[in-house]
Amino acid sequence: MCNFIAEYADLMVEYFRGFKTEQRNRVIEKRILGSPDSLIIHMGTNDWKATRNLDFVVTEVYALVATTKRGLPNRRIVQSEVLRRRDTARRLIGALNDRYNRVAIGFELTFVDPNTWIEDGDFSRNGLQLNGKGNRRLGKNLCYRWLI
Secondary structure, eight states, X not given: OOTTGGGOTTOOOOOOXXXXXXXXXXXXXXSOOOOOSEEEEEOOXXXXXXXXOHHHHHHHHHHHHHHHXXXXXXXEEEEEOOOOBTTBOHHHHHHHHHHHHHHHHHTTOEEEOGGGTOOGGGBOTTSSSBOHHXXXXXXXXXXXXXXX
């Protein structure tokens, strides 16, 4: 998602590949976030892959969102759904996203579904991560629709 970011001088992206939600929460707790107008939290499957426990995963996401809201009161926070993956059943991705949506509603966040913008050709050969084209498409859609 970072390749197109140079076009926007006032946009900062931090990408924590492989991080679980609890790790992202610790980063946000320790960091001064400044005063961005908006923040996007893009969800993944690292927690699910590690624990296989939906209740645990949702508890971690709830803590991350609570920390973010405390650090950025009165700011727009957008929570992005988990992208589909070749190695994970769509039913499970749907269950994760349903639970994440409930967290977003509870905190009055905007909850977006990037799966509607992403095409099959946007994934790498392994079907697990986005390729460069997919990252650009995701980033541009998130920015154009929710930040700019």
